[in-house]
Amino acid sequence: xxxxxxxxxxxxxxxxxxxxxxxxxxxxxxxxxxxxxxxxxxxxxxxxxxxxxxxxxxxxxxxxxxxxxxxxxxxxxxxxxxxxxxxxxxxxxxxxxxx
Numbered sequence: 001x002x003x004x005x006x007x008x009x010x011x012x013x014x015x016x017x018x019x020x021x022x023x024x025x026x027x028x029x030x031x032x033x034x035x036x037x038x039x040x041x042x043x044x045x046x047x048x049x050x051x052x053x054x055x056x057x058x059x060x061x062x063x064x065x066x067x068x069x070x071x072x073x074x075x076x077x078x079x080x081x082x083x084x085x086x087x088x089x090x091x092x093x094x095x096x097x098x099x
Contacts, residue, residue: 019025045053
């Protein structure tokens with residue numbers, strides 16, 4: 001007597017063999033080949049390459065944000081320096097008091 005697992009394995013093997021000999025297997029191989037050729041002609045990248053580029057972009061974005069903040073701080077300092085009243089140089093005559 002055949003036990004259930006042996007019977008199931010035989011059934012699965014028979015179905016796999018049947019599918020492998022059927023036109024469905026040929027269609028599957030043809031479709032895979034066609035898609036492989038189509039994708040190879042397209043300018044596609046792998047998921048791994050995409051993830052690497054996304055990480056690089058995130059790091060670059062963070063650096064740009066930091067540099068923007070630094071530039072804004074420097075511009076604020078420059079504006080503050082430009083608003084200060086100019087002090088006369090030491091030894092220079094002060095204007096407005098006549099001789």
